[in-house]
Amino acid sequence: MCRLSVPPTVALLAFLACAPFAMAQDAPKAEEKKAAEEKPAEKAEEKPAEKAPEKPAELPTKLVVKHLENPSGVAVHPGTGHVFITSRQGVFRWPPKMMSKIYLEVDGFPTDEYGKGPKYNIGPLGVTLWGTDRLIVPDGSKPDGEEIVRIYKIADDLPAKPRKADETEFVLGPIKGNPEINYKGEGNYYAAAVWNDTIYVTANGDDTKGWIVTSKIADGKPGELTPAIATKEATQVDAPVAITVTPDGSSLVVGQMGEVSVPGDSLLTFYDKEGKLTKNFKSKLNDITGLAYSPKTGKLYATDFAWAEEIKANGGLFELVIEGEEVTPKKILSLDRPTALAFDKDGTLYITVFGTGVDTGDKPTGGLLKVEPGL
Numbered sequence: 001m002c003r004l005s006v007p008p009t010v011a012l013l014a015f016l017a018c019a020p021f022a023m024a025q026d027a028p029k030a031e032e033k034k035a036a037e038e039k040p041a042e043k044a045e046e047k048p049a050e051k052a053p054e055k056p057a058e059l060p061t062k063l064v065v066k067h068l069e070n071p072s073g074v075a076v077h078p079g080t081g082h083v084f085i086t087s088r089q090g091v092f093r094w095p096p097k098m099m100s101k102i103y104l105e106v107d108g109f110p111t112d113e114y115g116k117g118p119k120y121n122i123g124p125l126g127v128t129l130w131g132t133d134r135l136i137v138p139d140g141s142k143p144d145g146e147e148i149v150r151i152y153k154i155a156d157d158l159p160a161k162p163r164k165a166d167e168t169e170f171v172l173g174p175i176k177g178n179p180e181i182n183y184k185g186e187g188n189y190y191a192a193a194v195w196n197d198t199i200y201v202t203a204n205g206d207d208t209k210g211w212i213v214t215s216k217i218a219d220g221k222p223g224e225l226t227p228a229i230a231t232k233e234a235t236q237v238d239a240p241v242a243i244t245v246t247p248d249g250s251s252l253v254v255g256q257m258g259e260v261s262v263p264g265d266s267l268l269t270f271y272d273k274e275g276k277l278t279k280n281f282k283s284k285l286n287d288i289t290g291l292a293y294s295p296k297t298g299k300l301y302a303t304d305f306a307w308a309e310e311i312k313a314n315g316g317l318f319e320l321v322i323e324g325e326e327v328t329p330k331k332i333l334s335l336d337r338p339t340a341l342a343f344d345k346d347g348t349l350y351i352t353v354f355g356t357g358v359d360t361g362d363k364p365t366g367g368l369l370k371v372e373p374g375l
Contacts, residue, residue, distance in 0.1 A: 060372040061333065063356055065094055065102055069364035071352035072289075072339040073126035073191065075135075080156050083342075083350055084135060085368055086124040090165070091137060094368065095158065096348075104162040106152060110141040114188060116260060117308065120354070124150070124165075126191040126201075126340070132156075134169065136199060138189030144205035145185020148173040149192070149215075149225060172199070172215050172225040183209055183227055191290075191340070193243045195252055196273055201225075202240040202254065209233060210240050212254065231256060234277040237267050242291040242340075246270075247298050251278065255288030260307035268302075268320060268327055281327040285318060286311055290340040294375050296347040301375065302329070303338035303351060312337065317351060319375070332375070347373035 065085070073086035083094045090107035109123040125140040130151065137150045149172035150165065175186035187205035194200075199215040199222055210232030215222040231240045235256055242255030251270045258265035266288040270279035283302070290303035299319055306315035317333040336355030343349050349371040356367040 059332075059374045062370045063358065063367050064096075064099070064370045065092075065368035066356060066358060066366075067360060067363045068092075068352070068366035068368065070120050070122055070354055071366045071368065072122065072140075073124070073128075073137075074340045074342045074350050074352045074368065075127045075129050076342050076344040076350060077129060077132065077156075078345060079132050081344055082158075083344075083368065084127045084129075085352060086127045086137060087352075087364075087366060088121050088123040090162065091124060091127060091135070091152075093158065096370075103158050105135075105154070105159050106137070106165055106167075107162045108164040108166070109139070110165075112141050112143070114140060115307065125189060128192040128194065130194050130199070136192045136194070136201075138192050138201050140188045140190070142187065143185075144187030145176045146174050147187035147189055147203075147205065149189050149199075149201055151222065170222055172201075172222055173213075175203075175205075175213065175225060175227065183211070186211060186213065186227070189213075190241045191243045193245055193252065195245045195249070200228075200243060200252060202243050204239050204241070207232065207238055210235075210238055210256070212240055212243070212252075229271060229275045231269070235267055235269060235280055237265060242288050242302065244291045244293065247293050253291055253300070255283070255291050255302060257287045257289065257305075260287060263308065263311050263314075266304070268322075281322065281325070283320065283327050284329050286314060289338065290351075292341045292343055292349075294347060294349075295343050295345055296373065297375065299375065301332070301341060301349070303335070303341050304329075305337050305339060305354075307337075317341070317349075317371075333371070335369070343375075347375065349373075349375060 069088040071087035075084045085092045091105045093105045094102045114122045123141045124137045126138040128136040135152045150168045151170040153169040177185040184206040186203045190202045192201045197217045201213050203211045209230040211227040212229040214228040215225050237256045239257040241257040244253045254269045256267040266283045266285045268281040268283045285304040287305040287307045289305045316335045318329040321328045338353045341351045351369045355365050
């Protein structure tokens with residue numbers, strides 16, 4: 001167990017019968033008793049045994065990092081297996097083999113506030129590996145129109161000390177408002193995916209458009225950050241947040257979170273390489289914040305934040321089962337405000353959560369969960 005502090009510290013997380021009731025019955029009268037004895041005994045009707053409801057297999061789950069403040073992004077390095085986490089405090093690196101230590105990779109981010117009923121302090125929101133030596137960090141720590149996507153050069157070795165937020169290799173954005181082409185200043189860059197030599201980033205600044213913004217990669221360098229897919233216009237639902245790519249590389253997969261005050265309005269959507277909406281499913285979830293495919297089974301999983309207080313207990317990890325034109329969410333774990341998820345190459349799943357259910361006094365209650373392979 002890793003207890004997060006700055007500097008980090010080591011911590012371990014210790015992790016009817018009923019009696020039959022016989023009702024007294026009156027003794028039968030003599031003639032009734034005789035008649036009963038002469039009557040052939042009737043065979044008791046055999047009822048089929050009731051089938052117990054099917055329960056999902058319980059997978060070993062462990063809180064491996066705690067005291068994170070509003071963590072919202074997670075990515076796993078394909079070579080080293082190091083886990084990168086974004087939270088209000090900055091970007092962290094956790095080497096699973098060491099277990100007891102977490103390293104601050106980048107700090108010095110500003111802080112902004114996000115949401116409505118409730119609101120949360122946020123910093124960098126997402127984290128994605130670009131190859132094996134670059135981190136893409138979509139940001140939410142500034143006002144709309146000033147937000148940027150930061151890209152850092154990283155090494156396989158653990159950092160000796162954290163770098164500052166502005167010590168980037170590349171900066172994408174900002175996208176300021178432009179009335180001539182009818183869009184507002186962009187912000188709250190949440191998650192990113194690299195697909196077809198392009199960086200795709202979900203954004204929540206301009207609610208009228210619901211942009212996914214893109215940066216074309218040429219000669220190993222990212223180009224200008226520009227609005228590309230207006231998801232709100234395509235789906236009539238707000239807030240593209242979660243993003244991934246299908247295992248065969250044919251489609252971009254996006255989770256429209258929807259209004260945080262409206263239960264059950266999240267969508268699961270698919271886009272082709274031209275940015276055209278090809279599939280649009282009602283997910284029956286409340287607020288999709290993360291999407292990831294299992295590298296072992298190809299199954300699609302989502303995290304549901306369940307933002308509104310009255311539905312918070314509905315949040316968790318779900319398998320999204322697509323059959324024809326329907327999506328059925330199958331609950332795997334109940335979680336307290338999960339925000340992102342990522343598999344490693346062996347099928348271990350990592351999930352960031354705002355709350356862990358652990359009483360930490362005045363310390364942050366967010367954490368990183370580890371789910372053993374099996375999904």
